Amino acid sequence: MKSPLRLVSELIPLSRGESTGRELYELIKELFPICRSITGEGLRSTLRILQKHIPLTLEEIPTGTPAFDWTVPKEWNIRDAYIKNSSGERIVDFQKSNLCVLNYSIPVNRKISLDELRAHLFTLPEQPEAIPYRTSYYREAWGFCLPHRLLESLAPGEYQVQIDSTLAAGHLSYGELLLPGESDEEILISAHACHPSLANDNLSGVAVAAFLARSLADVHRRYSYRFLFLPGTIGSIVWLSRNQQSASRISHGLVLACIWHVLKHLGSQNVRDFSPYGYDERQYCSPGFNLSVGCLSRTPHGQFPEYHTSEDNLDFVRPDALADSCACVLSILAALEENQTYRNRNPMCEPQLGRRGLYRQLGGLRDAGQLEMAMLWLLNLSDETHSVIDIAERSNLPFDCLRTAAATLRENGLLEAVVPRTMKSDVSLDSIAGNRR
Numbered sequence: 033m034k035s036p037l038r039l040v041s042e043l044i045p046l047s048r049g050e051s052t053g054r055e056l057y058e059l060i061k062e063l064f065p066i067c068r069s070i071t072g073e074g075l076r077s078t079l080r081i082l083q084k085h086i087p088l089t090l091e092e093i094p095t096g097t098p099a100f101d102w103t104v105p106k107e108w109n110i111r112d113a114y115i116k117n118s119s120g121e122r123i124v125d126f127q128k129s130n131l132c133v134l135n136y137s138i139p140v141n142r143k144i145s146l147d148e149l150r151a152h153l154f155t156l157p158e159q160p161e162a163i164p165y166r167t168s169y170y171r172e173a174w175g176f177c178l179p180h181r182l183l184e185s186l187a188p189g190e191y192q193v194q195i196d197s198t199l200a201a202g203h204l205s206y207g208e209l210l211l212p213g214e215s216d217e218e219i220l221i222s223a224h225a226c227h228p229s230l231a232n233d234n235l236s237g238v239a240v241a242a243f244l245a246r247s248l249a250d251v252h253r254r255y256s257y258r259f260l261f262l263p264g265t266i267g268s269i270v271w272l273s274r275n276q277q278s279a280s281r282i283s284h285g286l287v288l289a290c291i292w293h294v295l296k297h298l299g300s301q302n303v304r305d306f307s308p309y310g311y312d313e314r315q316y317c318s319p320g321f322n323l324s325v326g327c328l329s330r331t332p333h334g335q336f337p338e339y340h341t342s343e344d345n346l347d348f349v350r351p352d353a354l355a356d357s358c359a360c361v362l363s364i365l366a367a368l369e370e371n372q373t374y375r376n377r378n379p380m381c382e383p384q385l386g387r388r389g390l391y392r393q394l395g396g397l398r399d400a401g402q403l404e405m406a407m408l409w410l411l412n413l414s415d416e417t418h419s420v421i422d423i424a425e426r427s428n429l430p431f432d433c434l435r436t437a438a439a440t441l442r443e444n445g446l447l448e449a450v451v452p453r454t455m456k457s458d459v460s461l462d463s464i465a466g467n468r469r
């Protein structure tokens with residue numbers, strides 16, 4: 033007999049291991065030097081590197097393709113860029129940091145006075161050593177980003193500026209992977225992959241998503257999983273415009289309510305309300321789609337000083353935090369995968385738990401233990417309409433504890449599983465239960 037596949041929950045302790053953190057960090061290190069953008073070779077080669085780890089399909093959408101109110105822009109590629117001073121030294125050098133070019137700069141090659149150059153320079157006076165990350169995707173422009181300290185030291189005179197880039201008809205690339213499950217209801221995991229050398233904002237999400245795609249490939253899946261690696265905003269808009277049918281099958285994309293629940297019991301995280309100024313959840317949650325997609329961040333964008341600067345580098349991300357984020361997402365997925373709705377088989381008053389050895393023998397204690405509380409909540413709310421996640425939210429008990437209590441009650445014949453409303457009715461619950469052992 034074939035041994036049953038592992039459950040998603042069994043991946044959680046494995047993902048916490050040191051090797052996960054190291055593996056994620058190595059991938060980030062490999063991707064870090066690449067100059068990515070919303071189109072171009074940097075994005076494409078990033079997706080090709082991911083293909084070494086997961087069987088990602090690459091899609092190439094031609095420039096000019098309409099996507100709702102947007103149009104796929106020209107493809108941008110860059111080979112070199114610099115500002116040279118009068119002695120011919122590269123004082124700003126793309127070869128040293130790809131953040132130093134305004135992302136999507138049009139080509140330029142000229143001598144220019146410092147006064148004229150200033151209008152094309154971007155700095156962060158409040159973080160004078162950091163290079164800011166700036167883009168100009170939809171308005172043709174050129175510019176350089178540099179430490180404020182360097183700007184202050186520039187002598188008046190002439191500078192040679194060169195940006196060896198091309199902005200021409202081409203393609204927008206994105207990567208997609210579907211892992212089919214028992215149900216065609218989908219869980220969407222989407223990561224933006226359009227930022228150049230920035231480690232936390234973009235590469236940590238890319239690496240964690242790739243790790244999840246690989247880990248989930250050989251476990252038992254009730255849900256189908258769709259992974260998208262795409263350029264922010266335009267990528268998700270293009271994907272949604274081409275996949276309205278598939279989008280309707282997405283029932284969770286890190287569902288906010290469930291994130292909230294799992295996160296609450298994981299400790300350090302907190303849940304914020306949706307804001308229309310965030311990442312691609314803005315597109316997935318636009319009124320025409322309104323998918324249940326939340327955004328999971330260790331620290332939200334814009335709220336750490338390294339955000340969108342050269343300080344979001346390889347020293348800023350830590351292997352243990354990366355592994356922790358994997359475990360956190362897996363906990364959310366495990367709750368969705370292993371969620372279940374039960375029927376109380378003894379609905380007329382409470383069953384006598386003590387007689388079955390399920391309740392402490394001593395009466396009159398002030399509090400019941402957590403597991404006993406979990407059993408009481410399950411018995412009380414298992415009326416075929418409340419799932420274990422619903423009961424977790426109502427009772428404020430961890431999902432894991434309720435799952436353990438439910439298994440005990442089930443073994444004692446006090447609960448029986450009913451087909452969850454959200455899953456296809458032809459899914460055999462017993463086959464799922466069988467896989468749990």
Ligand SMILES: [Zn+2]
Nearest residue numbers: 227233333340
């Ligand atoms: Zn960003």
